[in-house]
Amino acid sequence: MSRFLFVVPPLAGHVHPVSAVAAELTGRGHSVAWAGGPEALGRLVGVGATVFPCAGPADLDGRPVSLRGVAALKYLWGEFFAPLAHAMAPGVTTAVMEFGPDLVVVDQQTVAGALVAERLGVPYATSSTTSAELSGSLNGLPKVDQWLTDLLDGLRHRLGDPSARNDLRFSPRLTLVFSTSELTGPRTAGHGPVRYVGPALGPRRPMDAFDWDWVDRPDGRQLALITLGTVNCEAGARFLAHCVEAVRARADRMRAIVVDPGGALGAPHADDDVLTAPAVPQLALLSRTSVVVCHAGHNTVTEALWNGVPLVVAPIRDDQPVVAAQVTAVGAGVRVRFGRADAERVGAALDLVLEQPSFAAAARRISRSFRQAGGATTAAGFLEELAIRETAGHRAPRPGHG
Incomplete structure (x- = not known):
């Protein structure tokens, strides 16, 4: 059996799909752990989950209401996701070293997971809970695209492997997209192996009272x-x-x-x-x-x-x-x-x-x-296959394995 570490932000929409995948993997006998904000994960992934706490802002409540378009995107990455990467990196490092995952599953915009994994030489897959990054939405905005590229490169030089060349938002091994091409349309090239698995809809906590x-x-x-x-x-x-x-x-x-x-x-x-x-x-x-x-x-x-x-x-x-x-x-x-x-x-x-x-x-x-895409079942299958391939091809012990 394999060990999977999920690295997620404190945002429900990013956690719900992968929590369904994690439940599927657990049901198949694999070991699963989480790295992220302990308060958010306590609400979203259930009692008894193995959680490695990470620091960072709790949510996006501080974002100015008036921000739209490019200004909103720059705030999202410059004032939330980039600081989140800095804050989470020590906790993610601890999680990798102590849990010893065979595969890290990284939320696409929680790049601390990708940075730590590449620095420690642990394979990772990307979880794309929104298909927007695949659409080439910045193709007509070269200055904004370059700004984001520079920001991610700066994070890599401080927290990751400076010699790596892939886009941090896409694993060179596997990116899971929780949609289908029938909805998203054709994707732009250059993102590595991408698999459309459809929505992963796991059980949610029941509400105490509803009319x-x-x-x-x-x-x-x-x-x-x-x-x-x-x-x-x-x-x-x-x-x-x-x-x-x-x-x-x-x-x-x-x-x-x-x-x-x-x-x-x-x-x-x-x-x-x-x-x-x-x-x-x-x-x-x-x-x-x-x-x-x-x-x-x-x-x-x-x-x-x-x-x-x-x-x-x-x-x-x-x-x-x-x-x-x-x-x-x-x-x-x-x-x-x-x-x-x-x-x-x-x-x-x-x-x-x-x-x-x-x-x-x-x-x-x-x-x-x-x-037809299969959701959590299909996603778990892709992650299983990747973990087996990576484990078979890795000779030295993983962090936490030896």
């Missing part, structure tokens, strides 16, 4: 799920309010669950038309949902499409415009502009998606591609 009676009320109306994820609370107050207004204007034929972790709409409540809650059992809800309105976060989009649910997408920043473009390109949803979306525009998008059957048909087509 399933409200959800399952047999009133014949279509149900919308409205969410902006967990890191857009401050930016989303206006948008959520307009979504609620649009739903209320269509109360004869639809109602909505609104995820409101920041309390932008006031205290959680439920009336005939709208239920608001700080958190919801999203995966369980999606099988009952007719449409999802969201920020085009990769996990929300893939979870909706896994269930064949079409979308209204309002990207805010980061990878979201790329994912939104994928949704509209395959015909599985409609895009609205986040900053300009009022109740009338959101309502018109809802009407179009719910009244035109082509959107649901496209969502079901992507769902089939996801299910």
